[in-house]
Amino acid sequence: MIRATTGGVMLNYRRNLMNSFIGMSNAHNTILTQRNFNSYAEDPASAAKAFKLRKSRMSVETQYTICGDTFHKYETAFASLQSIDEVLDTKTSEHMKTLSGTTLTELNDPTGDARQQLTKVLDQMSEMLVQNLNQKYGENFIFAGADGHNVPFEIKNNQLYYRGVSVDAAEPEVVTNFGTTNKVTADNGDYIPASAATINQAAFDALDPAEQGEYVHYQVVTENGQEDRYVLASDTISEDDYNTAKTEADKLKYLANEKYFVDIGLGFQENENGQLIESSGFNASLVGINFFGYGKDEDGDPKNIYSIVQKLKDISARVHDGENWTNEDYDEFFRLTGKLETASSKFKTEFTDMAAGTDKLENNLELLENNYDNLVEQYGDMEDADMVESITSFIWAQYCYNAALKVGNSVLSQSLMDYLS
C-alpha cells in the first residue's frame, strides 16, 4: 500500500472488528447451543451422518418397544406354559395335582374306590390346560399363531378345535399301488383305508352270497403284482370325505408352521421378490397346537394332550367305583398313558424351545440398550460441543474482540490534527 488513508484504515478496522465480533458471536453460540453445528451448511458431512445415526437410534427405540412387548408376551406365555408343565409333571410328589400322577393313581388303584372322582379330575385338568392356552397378552391371544384376535382353542362335544379345525384332524392313510402314491379306488369309487380289513379273491369266493354283498371289489398292485381284493363297503372312505379330512389335516399342518415376524433389530430386510428374509425378523407366532400336539400318530391315536386325556377319561368313566378294570380297558388305559407321556415330552421340548426364545429376546433387549447408548454417544460426539474447548475459544474470541476495541480507540483518536496548535 502506497498510501494509508483515514477512510481506508477505518474501513479495514471496521471489517476486522466485524470479523472479530462474528468470531466471538460464533463462539458464544457454540456455548449457548452446546452444539458443534446448527445447520447442514456448517458441516454437511457431519450433519448428514448425525441424522443417519439419529435415524438408527429412532429405529432402535421402536425395536426396543416391539422387542419388549414380545418379551413380555413370551413371559406371560412362559408362565402359562409353566402352569401346564406343572400339571403334566411326573416328578412332583403331589400326584393328584398332575396328570401323570392321576393316571398312575388310576392304574394302580386296586379297589377303584375313587375312580369316578379321578375321572372328574382328569376332565377338569384337561379343561384347565386348554384354558391356559387361551391366555391373552393385552388384547391378543398368546397361543393363537397369527390369529391373535380370536380365541384359539374351543371345546365342542369333548372335541378340541384349534382355530376351528379339530386338533385330531389327519390325512387318512389309504391303500396305494405298490411303489407309487396313486390311491386305489374300489369299484364304488371310494378309497380303501390302509387299516381296513380286506380279503383276497379266494376268501371272497368262500363267503355266502349275502355276505359277499357287503363287500366291494378293488384291484391293487402289490409287490407280487396286480391282485383282486375285497373290502367291506362300510369301511371305505368316499373321495369327498377323504379330501375334507386331508384339507383339515393340511390346515393343521399349515397352522402349526404359521409365522409372523416382528422387527426387533435383526435387520428386517426383504429379498428381491419382496419377501421378508426370515432371519432378519423375529417369528413372534406362538402356536398352541405345537405345545399341545395335533394330528394322529402311526397307531391312529391322537397326539394332542387334551384328546388323549379325554380318551383316558372315557375309559375311566366306563368303570364304576369299586369295579375292576377289564383287561382291555386296563391295557388301553396303560397304552394311552404312554401316549400322554410322549405328548408331555413333546410339550416340554417345545416349552424349552420357547424359553430359549424368551432368553433370545431378553438378550436382544440388552443388545438394543447397548446399541442405543452407542448411537447416542456416536452422534453426541459429532454434535455436542467440547465445553472446555468452546469456553477456551470463547474467552480467546472475547479477548481478541476487546483488544480490537482498544486498538480502535487509539486508531481513531490519533492524527496530526491533534498536534496542531
Place this chain on the structure above:
Amino acid sequence: MSTIGTFDGFTAARLGIYAAQQGLQVTGNNISNINTSGYTRQRLDQVSLKTGGADMYRSMMDNHIGNGTLVTSINQIRDPYLDIRYRNTASEVGYSDTMLRGLKGIASILDEVAKGDNKDGLLYAQIKDLADCLSRLGSDPCKDNDTLARKSAEALCSLFNTYAGKLETLYQNTKTGFKQDLTSVNEILTNIRNLNESIRNAEICGDKALELRDERNRQIDSLSEYMQIKVEYTMEDIGAGKQIEKLTISLGNANPDSKVHTDETVLIDGVYGAQLSMPEKKPLPNPKATDDGFLYLKRKLDQDGNEVFDVNGNPVYEGTNKLSEAEQIDNDNYTLVVSRLYDSKHHQPKDPTVNEGHPVALDDNDLYGALQATRELLTEKGEFSTAADVALDENATIKRGILYYQKSLDLLAQKFAEQYNKLNQGYIFNQEGNCIDADGNELMLAGIDGVEAPVNVKSGLTELQKQNLIANGFIQKDIHGNPVLDKDGNQIADINSWLEGHGGVLAQGSGVLFSNRNDGDKTGDPTDPTNPLISASNISVSHSWSTGDVKVVPTCEVLFSEDGTPLPNTTQVENVNHMISLIEQSLVYDPKELDPDAVGSKLFVGCFNDMFSNMSTVEGNDERSTNIELNDSYTTLTDVDTNRMGVSGVDLNDEAMNMITFQKAYSAACRLMTVIDSVLDRLINNTGITV
C-alpha cells in the same frame, strides 16, 4: 539584464496568496467530506507563471524569472484500474451474497438440524414416526394402531404441505425481490444517464463537475453489484474543436459462450440510457427484435400441424411478433430485455450502431451479479432441467435454485404416496403364496413357452412368465405412462396390471392411503389439469382411509378359502412388514417421474429419510461453498476498496500537512508582499533624497 516591472513582485505575491487560499479551501473541502460516501480526494493543480517571451532587446545575459504561480484546476485523484477491479469484484460479491441469502432461505425451511423433539428433525423424524406406528401395527394390527398410523401419516402430510407452502412463499418473495431489484437497477441507470447529461453540460461550460462525478461513480459501483459491467470513458467531439468526456457502460461479457454477444449490450451511452424489463411472455433470444417490438417464441409446426423436433428430440421454436394468446409461451426463464437507448427527453441516439438500435433480449448467462443470482434462484432446476434448459445453459443440471428443492420435495412426496398406495392395493394369495380368484381358485399364468403355472408372490414370477407379461405389454409404467426400466435398461413385468384383468382380487380393506386431496381418493392424472398428481403441496391422507373404508391392509394372505370360509388370520401382518421394510428400502428417485422432459435420470438412490437428508446436504454444500466464495470475494472487495481509498480517500494527516503547507505559503506570500512594499517604498520615497 532584463527589464524589471515595477509591480511584478506584487503580482507574484498576490498569486501566491491566491493559490495558498485555494489550497486551504481544497483542504477544507477534503476534510469536510472525509465521511462522504464516494467522495474522491481533490487536489489543487498549480503551474509556475511566466509572462511574455523573448523581446527584441533581450540579451543573452538576461535571467528570466517567473511571475508566480497559477491555479490551473482542481482535480480528482482516481485509479481507473482499481475501479475496474472493484466493480468486477462487486458483481462477484453481489452474486454470492444474493445466492447465499436465497440458499439460507431454503435452509431455513428444509434444514432440520437441531430442530424438533430431541433434535431429531421434523419431517425427517415424522417419516420414522410413521415407521414406528407401522411397527406397532405390525405387532398388533388392531383398529387403534391403524388410527395411530393414520394420525402419523396425517402429520407427515401436513409437514410436506407446510414445507411446500414455505418454499412457494420463498419463491414468490424472491420473485417480488427480483422485480424490485429490476426497479432499482432501472433507477440507477436513469440516475447515471441524468448525471451524464449534467456532467456534459457542466463540462461544456468548463466546469469539471467533480461532485457529480463522485455521485456517478457511486451509482456505477451500486450497479456493479447487480451485474457485471464494463465502463469506458472516451472523448466526444462536440464541435468547435471542443471535446468532452463520454461515459459508456455495457454488460461485462459474462457469458462463457464466445458466440454470444448480447452479453456486451450497451446500457449507457453518454446521455442515452436503456432500461431492463422482464416481459410476461418469452421473447426471442436472438437475433435481435424488429422495430415492431419483440419477436416471441412459439412451437414450430410442420405442414400437418404436428410439433417439430430436432435430431436430439428437442422441440423447435420459431419467432413471431404476431402471437395469439394461446400461442404465447410464459417467460418462465425470467429472460430480461434491454430496451432501446433513450435520453431524458425520450429521444433515441442519432447513431444507430449502438445495440443496432433495437431492444435486446439477454441470453441465459449474460448477467453476473445479484440479478443473475436471483434469476438462478428462480429458474434453476438442477437434475430436473429439460433439454431446452440445457440448450440455454450447458451447466443447467448442476445449478440448483428454489425450483430444484420444490421439485425434489414433490418427487419425494409422490414416490412416498405411490409406494404406499401400491402396497395397500395388493391382490390376495393363498397359503401357498399363489394368487387366487374370488372363489379361491389359483390363477394360472402362462410363460412365454405357453406352459401355465401359478402366480406365486413368495417365490416371484418365473423368467418365462415375466417374458410373457412383457411380450403382452404388462409392464411397469410411471405415472406418466412411460415404461419403468431396470438398472440394465430393460422393461419390468407388472403382474398387478395382469391380475387386474384376469380375476385377481384386491385384499379386504385395500385402497389408496394417500391422495391429492383429503376429500377424495384421487392420486392424479397427468392429462387432467383438474386432477393434479400428488405433490408435496397437496399430499393428503385419502378420504377413504380417514373414514375407515380403507385401512392399512395387514395381509393379502387368505387361508384355505376354497370352501368359502377362509381361516381367519387376524394378526398376520405380512403386508405391514412390507410397509415397514419400505421405510428403509433403497429407491431410485428419477426426475423423469416428476417431469418427463427432465434430462437427469437418477437424482438419488436411497430410502425416504436419506432422500430428504440429501436435499439438505445438497443445499448445505451449496451454501457452504457460496459462503466461502462470498468471504473470498468480500475480502478482495474490501482490499480493493482500501487500496482505492489509499488513492482517492481523504487522510487527516495528509490534509493536516497540506493545511500547514498552505498556511505557511500564505504567510510567506503575505510577507513577500510586505518586503516588496518595503523595497518599493525605499525606491520610490527614499531614493535620491538628501535630508
